[in-house]
Amino acid sequence: MEMETIKRFLDKNNTIGFIGATIQKEKWGYKKYKEIKDAGFEVYPINPKYDKIDGDKCFPDLNSLIEFLNKKPDFVVTIVPPKITEKVVEQCKEFGIDKVWMQPGSESEKAIKFCEENDIEVVYGTCIVVDALQKL
Amino acid sequence: MLALGIFKHKEKKQGSVQKNSSIIKWPDHVVNLDKKNFEEFIKKYPLSVIDFWAPWCGPCKAMLPRLRRLSVIYKSKVAFGRLNTQENQDLAKKYKIAGIPHLEFFRYGKKISSSVGLKSVGDIKKDIDDFLKEED
Numbered sequence: 604m605e606m607e608t609i610k611r612f613l614d615k616n617n618t619i620g621f622i623g624a625t626i627q628k629e630k631w632g633y634k635k636y637k638e639i640k641d642a643g644f645e646v647y648p649i650n651p652k653y654d655k656i657d658g659d660k661c662f663p664d665l666n667s668l669i670e671f672l673n674k675k676p677d678f679v680v681t682i683v684p685p686k687i688t689e690k691v692v693e694q695c696k697e698f699g700i701d702k703v704w705m706q707p708g709s710e711s712e713k714a715i716k717f718c719e720e721n722d723i724e725v726v727y728g729t730c731i732v733v734d735a736l737q738k739l
Numbered sequence: 740m741l742a743l744g745i746f747k748h749k750e751k752k753q754g755s756v757q758k759n760s761s762i763i764k765w766p767d768h769v770v771n772l773d774k775k776n777f778e779e780f781i782k783k784y785p786l787s788v789i790d791f792w793a794p795w796c797g798p799c800k801a802m803l804p805r806l807r808r809l810s811v812i813y814k815s816k817v818a819f820g821r822l823n824t825q826e827n828q829d830l831a832k833k834y835k836i837a838g839i840p841h842l843e844f845f846r847y848g849k850k851i852s853s854s855v856g857l858k859s860v861g862d863i864k865k866d867i868d869d870f871l872k873e874e875d
Contacts, residue, residue, distance in 0.1 A: 604838075604856040606853055609838045707796070726838070727856075729838040729855055729856040729857070730793070730795075730838060732831065732839055733837065
């Protein structure tokens with residue numbers, strides 16, 4: 604994967620839907636959400652289990668986030684089991700979201716293949732390290 | 740005149756081979772780098788491959804044995820190192836590391852290429868072979 608791909612995703616103007624954010628501070632679903640938020644990105648947590656995460660409104664699904672924003676996010680991060688990612692990518696196609704970053708462990712061959720067949724740019728096998736992007 | 744030109748070119752090439760193979764002491768393993776030895780390491784070798792990683796990153800764990808294998812294959816031709824981005828955030832910022840595992844290729848300290856995400860031994864080998872060919 605080229606650096607250009609990463610740059611396209613981690614553009615500070617991008618709006619991010621973070622699927623699988625959690626209130627459990629020891630989990631990556633919290634740590635990565637917080638890291639992305641603290642790095643200055645416009646990121647929205649998505650998880651039907653919670654109303655708020657780290658004081659931020661949490662959305663039950665992609666649809667409700669899109670209704671709230673009145674636009675689609677520029678890309679979504681998945682940090683959920685692969686079976687859920689497979690459903691998420693189908694929703695992305697439905698909503699016209701063309702970028703998905705699957706955090707390691709959330710990807711599946713089926714989900715990756717779906718993205719590739721539907722012109723959804725997909726990052727997998729790569730961990731986000733946005734803290735390194737701060738103060739550049 | 741033409742013959743003289745060719746002779747001079749060969750002479751120059753022999754000189755550069757001598758520089759590459761006999762003066763440099765090549766590492767026989769993947770060297771752990773930090774801020775104290777990073778710059779010196781990348782400047783020292785005609786070709787070095789640096790793996791930017793973090794202990795919490797699953798795909799990074801899979802990268803290490805691949806690099807170890809490559810360090811055996813390319814002994815005395817390529818220097819391999821790795822840098823823990825969590826412990827060396829300034830260097831991670833300097834090299835704009837946004838996704839890991841991240842490989843950077845250097846020629847005497849000059850960055851010549853980079854790639855993000857877990858790559859197979861074959862894919863990394865292909866890149867290295869291309870860079871070694873350029874050296875010849």
